Amino acid sequence: MTDIATLSADVSTASALVTPFGAHLLSWRPAGHPDVLWLSSRAVLDGTKAIRGGIPVCLPWFGSPTDSPTRPGQGAGAHGFARTSPWTLLGSTQPANDAPASFSFELHHTGETSALYPHSFCARLDIAAGAELNATLTLTNDDDHPFAIEAALHTYLHVGDVKDVTVEGLDGERYYDKVRERYATQTGDVTFIGPTDRVYTSTQQVQVVDPKLGRRIIVDKNGSGSTIVWNPWSQGAATMSDIGEGEWQNFVCVETAAVRERALTLWPGHPHIMTQTLAVETLD
Numbered sequence: 001m002t003d004i005a006t007l008s009a010d011v012s013t014a015s016a017l018v019t020p021f022g023a024h025l026l027s028w029r030p031a032g033h034p035d036v037l038w039l040s041s042r043a044v045l046d047g048t049k050a051i052r053g054g055i056p057v058c059l060p061w062f063g064s065p066t067d068s069p070t071r072p073g074q075g076a077g078a079h080g081f082a083r084t085s086p087w088t089l090l091g092s093t094q095p096a097n098d099a100p101a102s103f104s105f106e107l108h109h110t111g112e113t114s115a116l117y118p119h120s121f122c123a124r125l126d127i128a129a130g131a132e133l134n135a136t137l138t139l140t141n142d143d144d145h146p147f148a149i150e151a152a153l154h155t156y157l158h159v160g161d162v163k164d165v166t167v168e169g170l171d172g173e174r175y176y177d178k179v180r181e182r183y184a185t186q187t188g189d190v191t192f193i194g195p196t197d198r199v200y201t202s203t204q205q206v207q208v209v210d211p212k213l214g215r216r217i218i219v220d221k222n223g224s225g226s227t228i229v230w231n232p233w234s235q236g237a238a239t240m241s242d243i244g245e246g247e248w249q250n251f252v253c254v255e256t257a258a259v260r261e262r263a264l265t266l267w268p269g270h271p272h273i274m275t276q277t278l279a280v281e282t283l284d
């Protein structure tokens with residue numbers, strides 16, 4: 001298999017790399033910082049499998065199909081088909097002034113012919129990569145009835161060592177713990193001492209404090225009622241062929257999402273817009 005097509009952009013404030021396969025952002029490097037996104041050294045980039053790292057777009061369901069309120073049909077895979085579908089590139093810009101680089105992609109799904117998800121929708125992803133990263137996902141119902149849909153920007157943040165990282169902003173929030181299979185309430189900041197897979201019901205900004213890389217990554221969002229925090233730890237990573245030896249320590253996923261209890265009901269004539277903004281600050 002040949003590698004998927006990629007497009008790169010270099011502007012004064014950042015560089016970025018993206019592919020129409022899944023409308024997947026693979027890299028965002030604001031000037032003066034190492035990549036804010038983690039991409040596995042073993043990521044499969046030939047279009048046969050979802051890409052491990054960057055920002056996969058999970059749509060129209062999240063996680064295992066059996067857990068999803070969207071009730072996908074028989075044979076559905078995890079996290080929906082958007083991340084393994086070719087999206088149409090609508091346009092890209094690489095301005096010479098201080099404006100961000102931009103990319104726009106669209107995916108049309110025809111429900112009439114789909115056993116997996118029998119509802120028609122259009123998804124559009126607009127990415128602006130500069131000193132900040134903005135990703136805007138617009139979901140439009142192209143059908144004649146409302147339907148349930150889940151969405152996640154499954155962002156892999158690059159960190160020095162997940163064992164030293166603190167995630168601020170979720171104190172007091174309810175979450176479903178997919179490792180322990182129970183609901184709980186967050187007390188204080190999130191730290192990592194083992195496999196972590198939590199679906200928070202939260203609309204709040206989250207900050208990832210990374211003492212090893214000496215930076216704070218700020219994740220702001222809108223139109224998103226869920227935040228997923230995930231790291232598979234050594235035991236989970238050992239079951240995944242596309243994570244390199246020891247590399248699980250170099251990322252934490254903080255996902256801007258609308259899933260489970262916060263899944264969306266998409267109505268004809270009422271698009272839903274979900275945005276995620278990433279920014280980086282150097283620690284004192």
Ligand SMILES: O=P(O)(O)OC[C@H]1O[C@H](O)[C@H](O)[C@@H](O)[C@@H]1O
Binds near residue numbers: 063229253
């Ligand atoms: O391996 P994938 O299908 O890409 O999923 C990777 C992970 O994604 C999310 O964070 C889920 O909450 C996890 O349960 C899942 O393991």
